[in-house]
Amino acid sequence: MLAYLAAVAGEAPYILSGSLVTLGVVCASLGLGFCMGVPLALAQVYGLPTARRLVAVYTWFFRGTPILVLLYLFHFGLFDALNLNMPALVSACIVLGLASSAYQSQIFRGSLEALPAGQFKAARALGFSSVQSVRHIILPQALRLSLPGWSNEYSILLKDSALVYVLGVPEIMTRAHFVASRTSWHVTYYILAALLYLAITALGLKLLRLLEKKTRLPGYNL
Amino acid sequence: MFKQNLLLLLISFFLFGGTALAAQKTYINGIDANYPPHAYVGKSGQPEGFDVEALDWIALKMGFQVKHQPMDWDAIVASLLAKKIDMVCSGMSITPERQAVVNFSAPYFSVRKVLLVNADKPLSKEEILKGNKILGVQRGTNEAEWLVQNREANGWNYTLRYYDSAPLAIEDLVNRRPDAVAVDSAPANDAIKKGGKDVRIVGEFAEADDFGVAVRKEDEELLRLINEGFKLLMQDPFWQKLQDKYDTQL
Numbered sequence: 475m476l477a478y479l480a481a482v483a484g485e486a487p488y489i490l491s492g493s494l495v496t497l498g499v500v501c502a503s504l505g506l507g508f509c510m511g512v513p514l515a516l517a518q519v520y521g522l523p524t525a526r527r528l529v530a531v532y533t534w535f536f537r538g539t540p541i542l543v544l545l546y547l548f549h550f551g552l553f554d555a556l557n558l559n560m561p562a563l564v565s566a567c568i569v570l571g572l573a574s575s576a577y578q579s580q581i582f583r584g585s586l587e588a589l590p591a592g593q594f595k596a597a598r599a600l601g602f603s604s605v606q607s608v609r610h611i612i613l614p615q616a617l618r619l620s621l622p623g624w625s626n627e628y629s630i631l632l633k634d635s636a637l638v639y640v641l642g643v644p645e646i647m648t649r650a651h652f653v654a655s656r657t658s659w660h661v662t663y664y665i666l667a668a669l670l671y672l673a674i675t676a677l678g679l680k681l682l683r684l685l686e687k688k689t690r691l692p693g694y695n696l
Numbered sequence: 697m698f699k700q701n702l703l704l705l706l707i708s709f710f711l712f713g714g715t716a717l718a719a720q721k722t723y724i725n726g727i728d729a730n731y732p733p734h735a736y737v738g739k740s741g742q743p744e745g746f747d748v749e750a751l752d753w754i755a756l757k758m759g760f761q762v763k764h765q766p767m768d769w770d771a772i773v774a775s776l777l778a779k780k781i782d783m784v785c786s787g788m789s790i791t792p793e794r795q796a797v798v799n800f801s802a803p804y805f806s807v808r809k810v811l812l813v814n815a816d817k818p819l820s821k822e823e824i825l826k827g828n829k830i831l832g833v834q835r836g837t838n839e840a841e842w843l844v845q846n847r848e849a850n851g852w853n854y855t856l857r858y859y860d861s862a863p864l865a866i867e868d869l870v871n872r873r874p875d876a877v878a879v880d881s882a883p884a885n886d887a888i889k890k891g892g893k894d895v896r897i898v899g900e901f902a903e904a905d906d907f908g909v910a911v912r913k914e915d916e917e918l919l920r921l922i923n924e925g926f927k928l929l930m931q932d933p934f935w936q937k938l939q940d941k942y943d944t945q946l
Contacts, residue, residue: 488737488741559779641771652736654867
């Protein structure tokens with residue numbers, strides 16, 4: 475038993491350092507998803523009919539295609555056809571980011587639509603331009619409202635990130651697999667991987683909950 | 697004055713030192729790191745294995761740099777064609793299907809294909825093939841293809857169950873989900889000798905396979921380097937040392 479634990483402890487640092495790769499993938503794709511999700515949501519709520527239709531097609535495509543299919547499609551198909559020789563890590567971040575932007579846009583759309591329609595009109599009446607109204611009146615409220623849904627997106631994306639092992643990105647799951655293959659102790663290292671994912675989920679959710687508390691406006695009610 | 701000299705020295709270092717370094721081309725070798733003892737990720741987190749060390753030796757002798765890139769076996773030929781990697785030296789069997797899209801070096805290793813069962817199960821090869829059994833196999837391998845293609849003609853009736861890697865198939869055999877698994881002799885021996893798995897080899901199937909290094913059709917220069925490198929390696933005492941180290945003799 476002691477020898478077993480010592481052996482597992484010896485392998486742990488390699489798998490543990492995979493969580494940095496996992497975190498990198500999650501942060502990059504959440505960031506990309508956020509930067510694209512907000513404009514997509516604004517376009518869908520305030521945009522012209524054509525813009526709305528385009529966003530609808532975009533979200534339909536990325537929400538309707540399995541991430542595994544998207545990974546193969548983009549890494550070996552699209553990026554190759556465009557002559558972009560992307561490293562697997564970059565492909566993974568882009569694909570997860572695009573998929574996440576589709577989900578995030580719907581989180582933000584929900585919040586935008588939950589705001590009373592009068593807010594935008596009132597801001598315009600006070601002399602704000604439409605960009606200013608969105609920037610200073612609408613978004614601060616909508617983003618606060620979005621935080622619980624966004625935390626959910628974080629934990630889903632974290633788990634989706636395990637899929638990028640098919641491209642050979644050396645994240646937690648890939649490394650657990652490698653060590654399992656060499657040592658033939660599959661279950662042990664899958665348990666270790668599960669514990670790591672649980673720890674990262676707990677940590678991230680805690681931080682987001684803190685952010686929620688920090689940004690709460692006392693006495694603010696819709 | 698001193699500063700100027702230093703600057704000159706630096707410039708000349710970058711110019712000449714740079715060209716000396718640049719002359720050594722770096723090739724990326726895609727490996728299936730779930731295929732011990734030929735290719736796997738070692739304790740240090742670095743790629744190791746029989747094929748990895750052999751290629752490192754060749755690179756040193758033939759004057760090129762090599763970087764080993766672990767990746768999913770399913771997509772390894774796609775990665776080679778898409779130029780994500782430059783070669784596959786990782787226990788890849790030479791098959792006509794693969795030869796249609798890539799070039800192979802001369803064979804450098806030969807493996808048998810074996811059927812494994814739990815050590816306490818009295819199953820014979822015939823019973824596995826004809827007894828309505830569940831047979832585990834790694835996806836994307838030529839043994840999987842062979843088992844599909846030769847099923848009907850021989851009146852065999854096993855059901856194939858596909859796994860991500862050979863070690864995972866063997867693990868599930870230990871769990872007694874498939875009745876038997878079909879794998880290369882190399883990972884089978886590794887699991888029995890090093891992994892201490894309670895399984896035994898009941899027989900062979902198909903013909904023995906030759907491993908070759910796969911390169912893109914247009915990379916004739918690289919193919920020449922690898923072929924010459926293996927010729928040198930096989931005449932060197934290191935070749936025997938490698939086989940002893942990784943226990944590849946059956």
